[in-house]
Amino acid sequence: MTVIEIHNLKKSYNPGKLAVNDVSLTIQKGESLGLVGESGCGKSTLARCLLGVEKMDDGSIVYNDAPIAHANRKQLRNYRRNVQTVFQNPTASLNPKLKIKDSLIDPYLQFKDDLQLKHFHFTSKQDFVQQLLETVELPKELADRYPHELSGGQKQRVTIARAISIEPNLIVLDEPTASLDVLSQGAILELLGSLQQTLGMSYLFISHDLAAVYQLCQRIAVMRDGELLDMFRKEDIYHTSRHDYTKELIDIF
Amino acid sequence: MSVLAHSQKRIKKAKVWLISIILLIVLAAIAYTFLYLKHDATMTDVGNRLASPTWGHPLGTDHLGRDVLTRLLLGFRLTVGYSLIALAAAVIIGVPFGLMAGLRGGWVDRLFMRIADGFLAFPDTVIAIVLSGLLGPGIGNLLFAIVLVKWVNYARMVRSTVLTEVQKDYVTIARINGLSTFTIMRKHLLPHIIGNVLVLASLDFGKIILLISSLSYIGLGAQPPTPEWGAMLNESRPYFQANPEMMVYPGLAIVAVVLAANVLGDYLRDKFDVKKEVQP
Numbered sequence A: 001m002t003v004i005e006i007h008n009l010k011k012s013y014n015p016g017k018l019a020v021n022d023v024s025l026t027i028q029k030g031e032s033l034g035l036v037g038e039s040g041c042g043k044s045t046l047a048r049c050l051l052g053v054e055k056m057d058d059g060s061i062v063y064n065d066a067p068i069a070h071a072n073r074k075q076l077r078n079y080r081r082n083v084q085t086v087f088q089n090p091t092a093s094l095n096p097k098l099k100i101k102d103s104l105i106d107p108y109l110q111f112k113d114d115l116q117l118k119h120f121h122f123t124s125k126q127d128f129v130q131q132l133l134e135t136v137e138l139p140k141e142l143a144d145r146y147p148h149e150l151s152g153g154q155k156q157r158v159t160i161a162r163a164i165s166i167e168p169n170l171i172v173l174d175e176p177t178a179s180l181d182v183l184s185q186g187a188i189l190e191l192l193g194s195l196q197q198t199l200g201m202s203y204l205f206i207s208h209d210l211a212a213v214y215q216l217c218q219r220i221a222v223m224r225d226g227e228l229l230d231m232f233r234k235e236d237i238y239h240t241s242r243h244d245y246t247k248e249l250i251d252i253f
Numbered sequence B: 001m002s003v004l005a006h007s008q009k010r011i012k013k014a015k016v017w018l019i020s021i022i023l024l025i026v027l028a029a030i031a032y033t034f035l036y037l038k039h040d041a042t043m044t045d046v047g048n049r050l051a052s053p054t055w056g057h058p059l060g061t062d063h064l065g066r067d068v069l070t071r072l073l074l075g076f077r078l079t080v081g082y083s084l085i086a087l088a089a090a091v092i093i094g095v096p097f098g099l100m101a102g103l104r105g106g107w108v109d110r111l112f113m114r115i116a117d118g119f120l121a122f123p124d125t126v127i128a129i130v131l132s133g134l135l136g137p138g139i140g141n142l143l144f145a146i147v148l149v150k151w152v153n154y155a156r157m158v159r160s161t162v163l164t165e166v167q168k169d170y171v172t173i174a175r176i177n178g179l180s181t182f183t184i185m186r187k188h189l190l191p192h193i194i195g196n197v198l199v200l201a202s203l204d205f206g207k208i209i210l211l212i213s214s215l216s217y218i219g220l221g222a223q224p225p226t227p228e229w230g231a232m233l234n235e236s237r238p239y240f241q242a243n244p245e246m247m248v249y250p251g252l253a254i255v256a257v258v259l260a261a262n263v264l265g266d267y268l269r270d271k272f273d274v275k276k277e278v279q280p
Helices: A042-048 A073-082 A100-104 A106-114 A125-135 A142-145 A152-164 A182-199 A212-216 A235-238 A244-252 B005-032 B034-038 B069-106 B106-120 B122-133 B139-165 B169-176 B180-215 B228-239 B245-271
Strands: A002-011 A020-028 A032-036 A058-063 A083-085 A171-175 A204-208 A220-224 A225-235
Touching: A002 A042, A020 A058, A020 A204, A020 A225, A032 A042, A032 A212, A042 A083, A042 A171, A042 A204, A073 A083, A073 A106, A083 A152, A083 B169, A100 A106, A100 A125, A100 A142, A100 A152, A106 A152, A125 A142, A125 A225, A142 A225, A152 A182, A171 A225, A182 A204, A182 A212, A204 A212, A212 A244, A220 A235, A225 A235, A225 A244, A235 A244, B005 B069, B005 B245, B069 B106, B069 B139, B069 B180, B069 B228, B069 B245, B106 B139, B122 B139, B122 B180, B139 B180, B169 B180, B180 B228, B180 B245, B228 B245
Parallel strands: A032 A204, A032 A220, A083 A171, A171 A204
Antiparallel strands: A002 A020, A002 A058, A220 A225
């Protein structure tokens, strides 16, 4: 079953230069699609279009058989409820003036009227927050702390907990490990993998780190200069039909 | 720095702001309670003018035989009360304007910034003098002038905070989740604003007292026989050589309250960790 389809997406910031040039992707239910490419290749722009932060110039994003460009209020709400995100910088992703529990509960408060959670069962908000922290392997006591009291890895776990809190269908992970040290990177990747097994959501995992993508994803897409060059199953990474640029990337790692 | 020296420094620092709070509270308590009932601040007794301190008049009487202590304490009510009113009005006007300018951007922001620049081009005192001079002397006009001068600071500060914060990822994520602008303001931005406003307000508190007093001193604010401290200073000028204490009392009162307010403001600034550049 397809979760999301992107058709011929185009986006440009400067006239004459396309940041994303005619990219089409589909993501299946429960799979992780890795999107690799160097800085400035348009992978983050693609994510921002997907999340509705940027307006795309051309093309369409189809969710539940309905293009979101023409979605009504209710469809748009449903889309937002089902597409969550984790950004690169966990410090910027949490409001420094809010306690962890208040940041965590944001999506739930926004969508609680039309939520039917399968995995999380809770009696109170406090209970919910503690379950979420437990799910991302953080001590319950962190609920009442402020972000500056947490380490980078812990903060990123909190933003992951926030993203999974309403059990979305898709999480867009925009370089979630890029600002962490190597040990935390591995731990976060492991956590993401096990969360996917428990909750069954799809990932669009954006990274410049082919090794991380290889660890987490079943399918890998390669972008350069706004164009989608190559897309393949993880098993076929050493196949001779790989694009030259992909081979170059493999050689680096 | 050793642990001991560090903790000593902390205690010393803590004490100064504590003393300031206690001073302000004690003064307010005295001013608002018992001593006032003893005398009428505007009742003259020419037969007993410029009297030395007695049990009946602990600080003596002024040139019209009025009890100085009563006038001083009533002056606390007036000066501090007026200052708080002006402050509250400036905050209530400035904060929404700043939020609007910061969030809406575009021509709203540009128009607002030009108005703000206009006010900021002149020192507060000069604008206040011109305005209250134009509108005529009187405490109401003076307060109006002060509010007109001060709201700009709050609006600008709130605007700059909003502009910085809305670019951060947590606001983007809130928007991705579909949180309304109002919810983002209330839950995510207000906590950033409150601290700054509180700090700026406590620092402004002293400045406004000085402004009210100095304009009353030159005859543009409170008019005699109102026992406002600046006006009291003005009234006592002719008696400066024979009875200097008449000037010393209101002068000391102004210094004490303004100093306490500033210490408190500095303390709050440290506590809320507001960056220096926020202060205009």
